[in-house]
Amino acid sequence: MKSLNFQEELSLLIRAKCPIIYVVTWEEERAEKAIAQVAKECGPPRQMLYYDLVRGFEHNQEGKNNLLQALQIVENSDRQTATIYVFRDLHRRLATQRLDEILVRQLRNLYRSFRNSRKTLILLSPLLELPSELEEQVAVLYFPLPETADIRNIIEQMVPPEQLRMESQSLEQLIKACMGMTRDRICHTLSQSIVQKHYINESDIDRVLVEKQKRIRQTEFLEFFTPNETLDSIGGLDNFKLWLMQRQQAFSDEARAFGLPNPRGVLLLGIQGTGKSLCAKAIANLWRLPLLRLDVGRLFGSLVGQSESRTRQTIQLAEALAPCILWIDEIDKAFGGISNSTGDSGTSQRVLGTLLTWMQEKSSPVFVVATANNIHALPPELLRKGRFDELFFINLPTYAERKEIFLLHLKRFRPMELRNFDIDRMSEISKEFSGAEIEQAIVEGMYRAFHEQRDVITDDILMAITETYPLASTAREQISFMQAWATQGRARSASRGEASDLTNNLTNDLSVNKSFEQPVIKQRPLPLPPLAKLKSNSNS
Numbered sequence: 001m002k003s004l005n006f007q008e009e010l011s012l013l014i015r016a017k018c019p020i021i022y023v024v025t026w027e028e029e030r031a032e033k034a035i036a037q038v039a040k041e042c043g044p045p046r047q048m049l050y051y052d053l054v055r056g057f058e059h060n061q062e063g064k065n066n067l068l069q070a071l072q073i074v075e076n077s078d079r080q081t082a083t084i085y086v087f088r089d090l091h092r093r094l095a096t097q098r099l100d101e102i103l104v105r106q107l108r109n110l111y112r113s114f115r116n117s118r119k120t121l122i123l124l125s126p127l128l129e130l131p132s133e134l135e136e137q138v139a140v141l142y143f144p145l146p147e148t149a150d151i152r153n154i155i156e157q158m159v160p161p162e163q164l165r166m167e168s169q170s171l172e173q174l175i176k177a178c179m180g181m182t183r184d185r186i187c188h189t190l191s192q193s194i195v196q197k198h199y200i201n202e203s204d205i206d207r208v209l210v211e212k213q214k215r216i217r218q219t220e221f222l223e224f225f226t227p228n229e230t231l232d233s234i235g236g237l238d239n240f241k242l243w244l245m246q247r248q249q250a251f252s253d254e255a256r257a258f259g260l261p262n263p264r265g266v267l268l269l270g271i272q273g274t275g276k277s278l279c280a281k282a283i284a285n286l287w288r289l290p291l292l293r294l295d296v297g298r299l300f301g302s303l304v305g306q307s308e309s310r311t312r313q314t315i316q317l318a319e320a321l322a323p324c325i326l327w328i329d330e331i332d333k334a335f336g337g338i339s340n341s342t343g344d345s346g347t348s349q350r351v352l353g354t355l356l357t358w359m360q361e362k363s364s365p366v367f368v369v370a371t372a373n374n375i376h377a378l379p380p381e382l383l384r385k386g387r388f389d390e391l392f393f394i395n396l397p398t399y400a401e402r403k404e405i406f407l408l409h410l411k412r413f414r415p416m417e418l419r420n421f422d423i424d425r426m427s428e429i430s431k432e433f434s435g436a437e438i439e440q441a442i443v444e445g446m447y448r449a450f451h452e453q454r455d456v457i458t459d460d461i462l463m464a465i466t467e468t469y470p471l472a473s474t475a476r477e478q479i480s481f482m483q484a485w486a487t488q489g490r491a492r493s494a495s496r497g498e499a500s501d502l503t504n505n506l507t508n509d510l511s512v513n514k515s516f517e518q519p520v521i522k523q524r525p526l527p528l529p530p531l532a533k534l535k536s537n538s539n540s
Helices: 006-015 028-041 067-075 101-114 148-158 168-178 183-197 203-218 238-245 253-258 276-287 306-321 331-335 347-361 399-413 423-429 435-451 458-466 476-490 531-536
Strands: 020-024 047-052 083-088 119-125 138-142 222-225 265-270 291-294 324-328 366-372 390-394
Touching: 006 020, 006 028, 006 138, 020 101, 028 047, 028 083, 028 119, 067 101, 101 119, 148 168, 148 183, 168 203, 183 203, 203 222, 238 276, 238 390, 265 276, 265 476, 276 291, 276 324, 276 366, 291 306, 306 324, 306 347, 331 347, 331 366, 390 476, 399 423, 399 435, 423 458, 435 458
Parallel strands: 020 119, 020 138, 047 083, 083 119, 265 366, 265 390, 291 324, 324 366
Antiparallel strands: 222 291
């Protein structure tokens, strides 16, 4: 079934005699024009009456600063006249902390009175604040932000042709950059350029992107990233890299013409410090898409309904910016143990349910990248196919991958002295180290050399490695469980060829029951080379 746009859905609700409709939007003026157009096209056409607390009804100024009186006027109006009443900014009066019981009762009375009439009450507000008593009576619609055609019209109306100094391709990029912004914000941003230099050109694309970052930053739970990381910044993970490269043009018109659906997303599971967050940034860079990082913890508000409202706002912003990448970092911490959680009155379940439903049903080109460290904590419904295209397990790096990681970091820290380091030897003794621990070992070796007022050499890094107890040693039980879970075919390996050194020896180290719920571990000490041997081979 084809989805309806806002005006079609609003028209359907009005013709179906839905008494009360709540329209959520920051763009009051645009929304009112759309509502007026729908009223004009209804059969019979509806007259429009507007109300706010400051001016009262616009046509006669009745009901100023008296909302109850205004609603009573609406209830007592001529039942034969087809009318749409638009009440602005009632969200504060409907908010839970200031809820007026008389107001709620009056709205319920209006619902019963309007149910079989050609009268409709539309509540127009930037935020959704709806008490539970009205949830079954009020239909909620979200007014969309300007789409491509709308933005093109906005630019054509406000920028004279002689001041628009852009090729058609650059104009398309400007239009895409404006996606996710309100009409007023687009106009204000472009007006600054016209006032400053009297024309619009390619440089204004960056101005728009900066303005968009400010808008997203205001949400407090979304962060706009401009990643510099590429696939070359990641050591190993060849399977995952190939999977990404095969989808590099997945959001193009050619892919749609070929019959391919938009990719949904990927869940990256694995051990801490193995580069899951780095992968999310590299995807955005490779596919040249904007990257939004969602801090799920900040979605949860202290007020009733606030968490759900923020979740819907996140979805709306992400879809307005589409095609884009929505990065949900450490999703296990936000929804860990959710099935047994009752302390938040079900808020976590509702937020997760909203996200999962959207991920399952979304048609917009928003690619979700979720990362998780604790497989135990993930709810089963998050792992099933349909919400993510693939689940990848990122293990501890193999010997070959450790060599790549050492090369990457040494190129960054000591590009001119790269040949002086024994990368093979460092990779051999850093068995069970994650990528983050390898980087830290190099940094620790540099601190040692800096303290002794000389340049860093191989033995400094080797010494740092031998003095480090990696997470694979301190949290061996948990990591062995994760590796055993992944080897059961529950997730695809991000690395090509053999699994990591620990997984190769998993049968020697790990004895677990079939459900992998209670692993029994045989401890194996971390192999450390003798300190004397290191000193004897020192180049210093």
